[in-house]
Amino acid sequence: MFKKKITKGIAVVTLSLGLVFSGSAGAVAPIGTTVTVEAASKNMSVKASCGSVYVGSGKKISVKAPKGSKISYKSLNSYVSIDSKGNVKGRKAGTGKVRVTVSKKGYKSATKTVTVKVVKRNQKVSARNVTVNVGKSASLGAKARTGLRFKSSNTRVATVNSRGVVVGKKTGTAKITVYTKGNGTYNKASRTVTVKVTKPSHKHSYKKTVIPAKTHIVEHKEEGHWVEPTWVVDKEATTVVDVPEHDAYVCTDGTEFETEEPAKAHVDEVNAQHVIASKVNKVIHHDAVEEVSHQETVTNYWHVCNVCGFTTPDDSEIVSHQNKFVNMQGEKMDEYISQGMSVDEAQARVDKEIPLHSSTHLEPHTETVKVVDTPAQEAWDEVLEDQYVVTCSCGETFESQDDFNSHKESNSISYELKHIDATYKDVPEEGHYEGERTWVVDKKAYTETVVDTPEKVIYKCSCGAIKK
Known part of the structure; x- marks a missing residue:
């Protein structure tokens, strides 16, 4: 005889045989003893969707x-709301969630959350x-599914009330925006007309109108000119020798020396300022990186045992x-049978004292876990074996030997013996002013x-029209 009983997560098969083995090793149970053999349930493939x-x-x-x-x-x-047949209904705008649970004999129960x-x-x-x-x-004549509101772009031309009735104020054009904020069922909308x-038609009636003259008062300031004093030359402008013709040792930085010895000393001193003071491997410092997680x-x-609640x-x-x-x-069956x-x-007493825990069900278990996006990292210094930092004796640093050589070459000087022609400078004219600066009136203020x-006479209608 073969019977199969399905529980959530566990399949239990019961066999009734002439002779079966009991729980103790080597012991044979009498005829009629029931042994439970458990088989794993199969996984179930489930798909569920809805859309919007x-x-x-x-x-x-x-x-x-x-x-x-x-x-x-x-x-x-x-x-959303849902009935027992899977008909989902939208209750308010947003993202609804529906849990679909599928079960079948011989399979593990499966759940899907449908958005x-x-x-x-x-x-x-x-x-x-x-x-x-x-x-x-x-x-x-405005209409919509929800309450309407109105707004005029130019209330001096036309106004509009809450019922969509416009009143003309003066000639011109105005835009009326008709809009609704919508509600829980409908989106907002608008339209511009x-x-x-x-x-209105009008018969002109002209009346004589005198427009008085318009004038304004202008204050004219006094007009005149200044008479400047006379310049008297005391000494004419001249040109004199600034630097006489001579020979000198001239350095490329413009410094001159009468003899070669100080010129050479000056060049050696300047060039000695640009030599390699140190050459070390380049080090890149990396800052520490903090852990990023969420x-x-x-x-x-x-699994939850239906007998004792074990989870x-x-x-x-x-x-x-x-x-x-x-x-x-x-073990208890063996003990009671050995007692006679x-x-x-024995089975009745064992069932009463030690009930089987064969019935289970599934319950959701929610927990918050930490997920590391970027692990933490300590600060470190990276030494570049093939790259160097060259420090010049002048204090500047360079990323390569070539950069230092260019720096040294651009700052190095030399000297040579040159013949320097005479140069001249201008001596400005000298003199003095005679008299004082005076003001002469050309035209008095008025x-x-x-x-x-x-003044103008026109013929004008009450509507504003003017007779030509």
């Missing part, structure tokens, strides 16, 4: 699982362009837990009345 839904509307979640599977659904947040994007519907604002006379009103304000929430499903994430550990009680029963009890009496526009 509108607020207030719904669709069915698509689930692909082995034929005959039992499927249950649970909404994980307030953005459902809940979006609002777009809406259209309708309104029309209107033409209205000054002082008159007209309706824009044009309002043209015109004058926290992540991980959900796993743990573990390990499949083999839950099996060991169950086997422990099977072995304990076997019948198999049925006041003048200037006419901007002369």
